[in-house]
Amino acid sequence: MIVIGIDVGGTNTKIVGLRDGVPMEPIHVRATDPITSVFGALGKYISLHQLTLQDISKVMVTGVGSSFLHENIFNIPTEKVEEFHAVGRGGLYLSGLKKAVIVSLGTGTAFVMADGNKIAHMGGTGVGGGTLTGLSSRMLNVRSFDSIMALAKDGDLSRVDLTIGDISKKNVSTMPLNTTASNFGKIADDATKCDIAAGLLNLVFQTVGIMAVFASSIAQTKEIVLCGRLANAPQAAKTMVQIHELHHVNFIIPQHAEFATALGCALVGL
Numbered sequence: 621m622i623v624i625g626i627d628v629g630g631t632n633t634k635i636v637g638l639r640d641g642v643p644m645e646p647i648h649v650r651a652t653d654p655i656t657s658v659f660g661a662l663g664k665y666i667s668l669h670q671l672t673l674q675d676i677s678k679v680m681v682t683g684v685g686s687s688f689l690h691e692n693i694f695n696i697p698t699e700k701v702e703e704f705h706a707v708g709r710g711g712l713y714l715s716g717l718k719k720a721v722i723v724s725l726g727t728g729t730a731f732v733m734a735d736g737n738k739i740a741h742m743g744g745t746g747v748g749g750g751t752l753t754g755l756s757s758r759m760l761n762v763r764s765f766d767s768i769m770a771l772a773k774d775g776d777l778s779r780v781d782l783t784i785g786d787i788s789k790k791n792v793s794t795m796p797l798n799t800t801a802s803n804f805g806k807i808a809d810d811a812t813k814c815d816i817a818a819g820l821l822n823l824v825f826q827t828v829g830i831m832a833v834f835a836s837s838i839a840q841t842k843e844i845v846l847c848g849r850l851a852n853a854p855q856a857a858k859t860m861v862q863i864h865e866l867h868h869v870n871f872i873i874p875q876h877a878e879f880a881t882a883l884g885c886a887l888v889g890l
Contacts, residue, residue: 621677624665624696625886626658627706627879628685630727632849633657634882635665637676641890644669646879654685662693680889682706682881701885704741708734710884711845714874721836724881725749725848725856729828731835742835747827749850755820760813768817769853775818782806795866800826818855825859833867842869847880 622644627634633651637644647665651657658681666673679693682701692698711722712734721742724730727750731742749765757763762771782805785797803823808815832844846856851873860871876883 622671622675623886623889624662624676624679625701625706625882625884625889626661626679626681626683626686627703627882627885628654628658628681628683628689630684633661633683633685634879635661636879636882636886637665637669637671638883638886638890643876643883643886646876646882648878654688657685658689658693678889680885682885699889701888703881704730704732705739706881706884706888707847708732708739708884709887710880710882711847711874712736713883713887714847714876714880715843715845715872717843717845717872719839719841720843720845720872721832721839721841722845722847722880723828723832723835723851725828725846725850729831731832733835733839735839742838745827745831747824749824749848752820752824752850756817759816759820762813762817765849765853768821769855771814771817772821772855773814775812775814775816777815777818777822778806779808779811779815780804780806780819781822798862799866821853821855822859824850825853825856826863829860829863829871832871833863833869836869844869844871845880846871846873847877849878851877 623638625636632648634648636646649661676696679696679698682703707724719735722732722734728746728748730744733740753763756768781800782802784799
């Protein structure tokens with residue numbers, strides 16, 4: 621039998637199935653109404669994998685939109701899962717780790733301590749995907765993640781950010797000259813859209829990465845797992861390499877990072 625996990629977000633709903641404990645190919649759908657997106661996502665998933673309703677033993681739901689659900693989906697037994705628990709379970713499964721700080725990059729960012737079945741929400745920041753799209757909308761007249769990432773690919777951070785090398789002739793403490801001293805602290809009058817997009821991504825990823833370092837210190841682990849759609853941006857990996865070199869922590873961006881919460885939700889159903 622199959623257990624389905626559904627993460628109902630504000631604009632995207634992610635869905636993953638577990639067949640005999642083994643993950644099936646995940647999908648996501650976009651819808652402004654959470655009820656519509658849940659039923660639509662499950663219907664699409666059933667069609668994609670050529671399933672019947674009788675193949676599904678249980679549906680597990682989580683995420684902000686799950687609060688709108690008050691009945692079984694398609695008459696399949698349906699249960700709700702606390703979101704941070706789903707984040708922790710999914711992050712550990714995808715990374716193959718037993719203990720780590722799981723960073724859920726959504727509209728904002730949440731930090732979850734996961735140690736086997738011991739999972740706790742450590743806190744979070746309002747800096748996340750919403751920050752990126754909101755600032756990009758105002759500064760670049762662009763709101764889609766794909767468009768922002770495409771612009772940033774050709775951007776030059778030296779035309780936006782102030783570095784240690786701009787204000788000192790030698791390293792400051794353990795910080796090399798290319799370390800950011802101030803995000804957008806040196807933005808040029810003729811900075812292009814590409815430069816600004818690169819600066820916005822750097823601002824978000826550096827803020828999240830450094831907060832993850834602090835969280836890992838509290839949790840007494842050097843393992844940090846990045847989850848959520850924003851973790852898939854090429855700029856995320858590049859920024860985390862720089863933070864790793866400064867703070868000697870291990871950042872992991874697993875395959876299917878976007879679906880960690882949905883997967884963790886399904887795992888709870890087992």
